[in-house]
Amino acid sequence: MVSRSGHASTLVLALGLVLASAPDRAQTKPDSPGLVDGTRLVELVGEDSVRLRVSLGGSILRAIAAGSDDSDLQSLVTGLESIYALILDLGDPEHAARARKGARDLEAELRRKGWEELAFVQEEGSTVRVLIRSQGERVRGLVAILIDTSDDEPALVFANVAGTLDLGRLQELGAGLNVPGLKDLQLPERPSPQRR
Amino acid sequence: MSTVDRIDCERVRAATHRRLDGDALSAADLALLDAHLATCAACRTALSELETIQQALRAIPVPSFPSHDLPRVWARTSRGTPSVRLTSRRAVLRVAAAVGGLALALGGLWWSLPSRPEMPVASAAEIRRAADEARFVLGVAANALARTERAATDGVLVRGVGAALDRTSIRWSGAAPARPVKGGDGV
Numbered sequence: 230m231v232s233r234s235g236h237a238s239t240l241v242l243a244l245g246l247v248l249a250s251a252p253d254r255a256q257t258k259p260d261s262p263g264l265v266d267g268t269r270l271v272e273l274v275g276e277d278s279v280r281l282r283v284s285l286g287g288s289i290l291r292a293i294a295a296g297s298d299d300s301d302l303q304s305l306v307t308g309l310e311s312i313y314a315l316i317l318d319l320g321d322p323e324h325a326a327r328a329r330k331g332a333r334d335l336e337a338e339l340r341r342k343g344w345e346e347l348a349f350v351q352e353e354g355s356t357v358r359v360l361i362r363s364q365g366e367r368v369r370g371l372v373a374i375l376i377d378t379s380d381d382e383p384a385l386v387f388a389n390v391a392g393t394l395d396l397g398r399l400q401e402l403g404a405g406l407n408v409p410g411l412k413d414l415q416l417p418e419r420p421s422p423q424r425r
Numbered sequence: 426m427s428t429v430d431r432i433d434c435e436r437v438r439a440a441t442h443r444r445l446d447g448d449a450l451s452a453a454d455l456a457l458l459d460a461h462l463a464t465c466a467a468c469r470t471a472l473s474e475l476e477t478i479q480q481a482l483r484a485i486p487v488p489s490f491p492s493h494d495l496p497r498v499w500a501r502t503s504r505g506t507p508s509v510r511l512t513s514r515r516a517v518l519r520v521a522a523a524v525g526g527l528a529l530a531l532g533g534l535w536w537s538l539p540s541r542p543e544m545p546v547a548s549a550a551e552i553r554r555a556a557d558e559a560r561f562v563l564g565v566a567a568n569a570l571a572r573t574e575r576a577a578t579d580g581v582l583v584r585g586v587g588a589a590l591d592r593t594s595i596r597w598s599g600a601a602p603a604r605p606v607k608g609g610d611g612v
Contacts, residue, residue, distance in 0.1 A: 283558040292547045297556045314562040348573030373569035388565045
């Protein structure tokens with residue numbers, strides 16, 4: 230039988246451990262409403278199909294906001310909690326079919342969770358889905374899923390931006406970010422796959 | 426049984442034990458032993474029982490012992506170097522309380538600092554690289570927004586409203602004359 234002092238000791242120990250780990254938890258904020266796990270798309274097609282993966286957490290985004298020399302980028306990332314992107318190779322037709330279904334399922338799930346579909350465009354072998362998560366007047370998350378099978382390098386692009394996001398500012402600065410259309414993505418020159 | 430006989434019995438049984446254990450007896454002891462056993466039934470019975478027990482013990486098989494287990498057995502049976510051991514739950518909890526208290530104290534000290542120093546999360550090179558990656562991902566998002574906007578403009582205005590305008594005309598009010606819209610019938 231554990232005595233009362235034994236319970237108190239255990240409580241003190243647990244509190245100490247929680248306190249010690251608090252800074253790390255505060256940086257990741259896994260409960261952010263705009264955070265979407267894109268790894269399920271990888272599971273559909275396999276890790277070998279990942280061409281690029283970018284995952285930036287709160288700490289590195291704060292570092293960018295504080296230390297980058299790009300003022301436009303600084304203003305965009307301020308208030309963001311996570312930036313995640315994934316590019317999957319859909320050269321295998323079976324993978325392409327799975328990815329399409331995965332994108333549909335993910336969209337349906339997000340809508341059930343309160344996300345709004347901002348747009349869905351289907352044209353010439355490509356589809357673009359954009360969903361946003363709002364809280365009051367603020368956009369707290371954005372998901373873009375682009376599937377392009379119209380050329381010889383079919384791919385799925387999944388992007389998730391979590392945190393307080395100004396869509397108008399994002400569109401305004403979009404051209405300045407110098408990112409071409411999906412068909413023109415210079416994938417080999419992009420950052421190598423990694424996680425932070 | 427007289428006192429002398431009892432003393433003889435005790436000496437004989439001690440000698441009997443030594444002989445069964447394989448000890449060499451002196452000639453005098455052997456002579457005494459044989460002479461006594463010839464006349465003492467109790468000592469003969471005792472000797473017989475001891476021999477029976479010895480045979481039974483020898484009949485027990487001795488299990489072979491794997492040599493590689495010797496260190497483990499030795500470690501479990503030897504006392505080893507004396508050290509502090511937490512043998513009770515109470516002692517474990519005392520240590521846990523001490524560790525927890527220390528963590529709490531350090532945590533409190535950390536949070537009570539007037540301005541906590543920022544943890545160095547990344548080098549300048551890492552920030553530059555992360556900025557490139559962030560620019561890329563945000564660019565993809567902006568690109569997706571732009572594509573949907575273009576699609577909406579093209580689809581709704583050009584194909585929808587534009588087609589409808591093609592089938593109608595706008596009559597301007599006031600002095601301006603009715604101006605036929607491209608493709609319209611001018612009504």
